[in-house]
Amino acid sequence: MATVPKVDVGTDYKEKYGFFVPEEYVFKAKRGLNPDIVKEISWMKQEPEWMTKFRLRSLEIFRKKPMPNWGADLSVIDFENIFYYLKASDKQSKSWEDLPPDIKATYDRLGVPEAERKFLAGVSAQYESEVVYHSLQEELTKKGVIFTDTDSALRDHPDLFKEYFGTVIPPADNKFSALNSAVWSGGSFIYVPKDVRVEIPLQAYFRINAENMGQFERTLIICDEGSFVHYIEGCTAPIYTTDSLHSAVVEIIVKRGARCRYTTIQNWSTNVFNLVTKRAMAYADATMEWVDGNLGSQITMKYPSVYLMEPGAKGDVLSVAFAGKGQHQDAGGKMIHVAPNTTSTITSKSISKAGGRTSYRGHIKMYPDAKNSKSFVKCDALLLDDESRSDTYPYNDVDAENVTLGHEATVSKVSDEQLFYLMSRGITRNEAETMIVNGFIEPFTKELPLEYAVELNRLIQLEMEGSVG
Amino acid sequence: MADFEIRDLRASVEGKEILKGVTLAINKGEVHAVMGPNGSGKSTLSHTLMGHPGYTVDGGEVIFKGQNVLALQPDERARLGMFLAFQYPVVVPGISMTNFLRTALNAKRGYDGKDKSKQVTPKEFRSLLKGELEVLHMDDSFLPRYINDGFSGGEKKRAEILQMAILKPEIAILDETDSGLDIDSIKFVAEAVNRMRGPELGVLIITHYTRILEFIKPDYVHVLVDGKFVLSGGPEVAERLEKTGYSEWGDTEELKPEEVA
Numbered sequence: 258m259a260t261v262p263k264v265d266v267g268t269d270y271k272e273k274y275g276f277f278v279p280e281e282y283v284f285k286a287k288r289g290l291n292p293d294i295v296k297e298i299s300w301m302k303q304e305p306e307w308m309t310k311f312r313l314r315s316l317e318i319f320r321k322k323p324m325p326n327w328g329a330d331l332s333v334i335d336f337e338n339i340f341y342y343l344k345a346s347d348k349q350s351k352s353w354e355d356l357p358p359d360i361k362a363t364y365d366r367l368g369v370p371e372a373e374r375k376f377l378a379g380v381s382a383q384y385e386s387e388v389v390y391h392s393l394q395e396e397l398t399k400k401g402v403i404f405t406d407t408d409s410a411l412r413d414h415p416d417l418f419k420e421y422f423g424t425v426i427p428p429a430d431n432k433f434s435a436l437n438s439a440v441w442s443g444g445s446f447i448y449v450p451k452d453v454r455v456e457i458p459l460q461a462y463f464r465i466n467a468e469n470m471g472q473f474e475r476t477l478i479i480c481d482e483g484s485f486v487h488y489i490e491g492c493t494a495p496i497y498t499t500d501s502l503h504s505a506v507v508e509i510i511v512k513r514g515a516r517c518r519y520t521t522i523q524n525w526s527t528n529v530f531n532l533v534t535k536r537a538m539a540y541a542d543a544t545m546e547w548v549d550g551n552l553g554s555q556i557t558m559k560y561p562s563v564y565l566m567e568p569g570a571k572g573d574v575l576s577v578a579f580a581g582k583g584q585h586q587d588a589g590g591k592m593i594h595v596a597p598n599t600t601s602t603i604t605s606k607s608i609s610k611a612g613g614r615t616s617y618r619g620h621i622k623m624y625p626d627a628k629n630s631k632s633f634v635k636c637d638a639l640l641l642d643d644e645s646r647s648d649t650y651p652y653n654d655v656d657a658e659n660v661t662l663g664h665e666a667t668v669s670k671v672s673d674e675q676l677f678y679l680m681s682r683g684i685t686r687n688e689a690e691t692m693i694v695n696g697f698i699e700p701f702t703k704e705l706p707l708e709y710a711v712e713l714n715r716l717i718q719l720e721m722e723g724s725v726g
Numbered sequence: 727m728a729d730f731e732i733r734d735l736r737a738s739v740e741g742k743e744i745l746k747g748v749t750l751a752i753n754k755g756e757v758h759a760v761m762g763p764n765g766s767g768k769s770t771l772s773h774t775l776m777g778h779p780g781y782t783v784d785g786g787e788v789i790f791k792g793q794n795v796l797a798l799q800p801d802e803r804a805r806l807g808m809f810l811a812f813q814y815p816v817v818v819p820g821i822s823m824t825n826f827l828r829t830a831l832n833a834k835r836g837y838d839g840k841d842k843s844k845q846v847t848p849k850e851f852r853s854l855l856k857g858e859l860e861v862l863h864m865d866d867s868f869l870p871r872y873i874n875d876g877f878s879g880g881e882k883k884r885a886e887i888l889q890m891a892i893l894k895p896e897i898a899i900l901d902e903t904d905s906g907l908d909i910d911s912i913k914f915v916a917e918a919v920n921r922m923r924g925p926e927l928g929v930l931i932i933t934h935y936t937r938i939l940e941f942i943k944p945d946y947v948h949v950l951v952d953g954k955f956v957l958s959g960g961p962e963v964a965e966r967l968e969k970t971g972y973s974e975w976g977d978t979e980e981l982k983p984e985e986v987a
Contacts, residue, residue: 674820677800680804
């Protein structure tokens with residue numbers, strides 16, 4: 258039997274390798290939510306007092322806010338039966354064998370490497386990536402870029418953190434942003450200095466730490482003037498969690514002339530309620546692009562938004578949602594035009610299959626000052642059968658003069674003519690349907706880095722075979 | 727017994743009887759032309775042979791390689807060796823021609839994602855494409871385009887013949903391939919089809935006009951009127967139609983193709 262050599266990482270592993278070996282706190286995770294649990298979370302993280310107060314205030318707001326009375330049915334969420342904070346060591350206590358067979362089968366079929374599977378499944382952290390992360394960090398540090406997890410940012414960059422945290426999405430924005438503000442943990446923090454362009458996409462995947470796929474992660478990105486960054490979160494393999502609520506908050510500030518692209522591909526296991534608030538502030542001549550792919554989950558409610566604060570600001574949302582059996586994807590986007598000469602586009606593609614339901618929900622607001630602004634919304638829905646459903650809820654509020662607002666919506670079914678044509682070339686019905694679906698979302702896929710595009714197409718193929726979820 | 731036998735085929739569309747008993751035997755190596763006036767059942771014949779779901783088979787059989795293909799799905803018919811060049815090729819957005827051709831060729835070869843030995847190699851695929859593109863006077867620029875999306879009439883028809891050349895069927899049905907084609911395109915298409923002619927390929931050309939038959943000489947010509955063959959013979963049948971049109975069967979329309987610039 259081969260023996261594994263034991264590596265002595267020394268005592269400076271944190272600085273050297275950038276990761277933590279979980280410490281054994283005397284902490285027993287408890288279900289439910291009350292001020293004591295919130296205080297405990299804050300204490301565990303050794304946070305400054307202002308953050309403890311922020312969390313407690315947010316908890317109050319969460320309690321007072323009613324549940325949204327629109328969108329998907331959220332009444333089944335039992336807030337008292339959820340773990341709001343788990344240490345990494347608790348999370349890792351699950352074993353591979355405990356995973357549902359469909360999740361394991363999907364990893365097999367996607368060809369996800371063993372170590373990565375365990376990481377995705379929350380079974381263990383993937384320390385193998387540390388090396389990649391480490392060399393990337395050196396490059397970034399030279400340019401003054403900060404890329405770390407949000408907890409570390411609060412500790413290591415307190416002034417920068419406090420200046421922006423909670424400014425884009427205040428706790429009182431909605432019930433779930435309040436919940437996140439009270440119990441947040443993990444997520445990414447990025448600061449890109451003036452005129453710095455980060456040419457390779459930053460991926461949460463590199464920044465390995467057991468916390469980074471938490472249920473209540475909090476991401477904050479600041480793009481200083483003239484800078485550029487592309488951040489990618491998630492991956493196409495299903496993310497398994499035994500906890501049924503994922504409620505993240507993502508805040509982005511894009512300053513004058515900067516550009517930020519935020520790409521998400523998420524495929525939650527089908528027990529998850531995925532309720533995420535994403536918002537960016539774009540200043541003069543800045544560009545914010547949300548590229549958002551939603552697969553999996555039981556219910557997703559997610560409407561990435563851009564506040565176009567100063568002249569010349571530009572916002573884009575490009576989203577794809579796939580709803581299979583028992584799933585409801587309620588997604589869309591919001592564009593808030595505050596200043597003149599601002600432009601926005603929302604392109605939404607949705608696919609419903611086997612009784613799945615997709616909804617496009619969008620809001621375009623043009624304040625009186627937003628003259629000469631333009632917005633265009635295009636939503637296309639593809640239904641794969643008669644049981645499936647798709648709805649469109651566009652809300653437009655225009656108080657400005659001399660603006661252009663376009664809206665185009667299509668609902669189509671996979672056409673018999675297209676199927677017959679492809680099948681007449683020897684392609685099976687299932688493969689032909691998959692091709693048509695992949696063709697339908699191609700405007701989305703072509704915006705992804707190649708490896709993600711390939712993975713997404715493979716995943717669609719699995720979804721079409723009905724072997725996922 | 728012929729290689730491909732249509733026996734007393736009856737078919738209807740939305741309850742209306744269109745094919746009223748069509749019988750035709752095609753051997754590999756032969757080129758048959760089916761000619762007929764508008765509404766005679768030509769496109770019903772091509773669609774029924776390939777298995778379009780909108781056409782109902784009311785009777786008869788089509789025997790190919792010992793099987794009644796009417797019981798098979800369109801993709802099974804294709805993998806068995808049948809091919810239909812569409813009169814109106816269908817647009818499928820988001821899928822490149824290259825991807826489509828490769829997927830179809832892999833399907834034809836029985837590659838189902840598992841047995842890699844059946845999969846076409848990139849090198850083989852490239853050289854196959856290159857040769858056929860030349861014959862059809864097409865350039866590479868059409869490969870990354872989406873299936874038939876924004877193609878001119880001529881490009882669409884040439885793309886159909888390109889697919890045929892790549893997939894190498896044993897029975898090919900060309901449905902009104904000459905309609906909407908300028909004379910140069912007809913020549914390129916005919917040249918490509920003529921190159922494929924040989925002992926391994928049987929061709930069924932369905933056409934209203936005799937023009938394409940000047941370039942692809944048929945061995946047999948059949949006249950379809952009101953869902954039945956009313957006349958069968960050699961190339962001389964086409965010559966006769968060239969002069970008199972379908973007037974002897976009560977159709978007074980002149981047999982001149984529409985002018986295409």
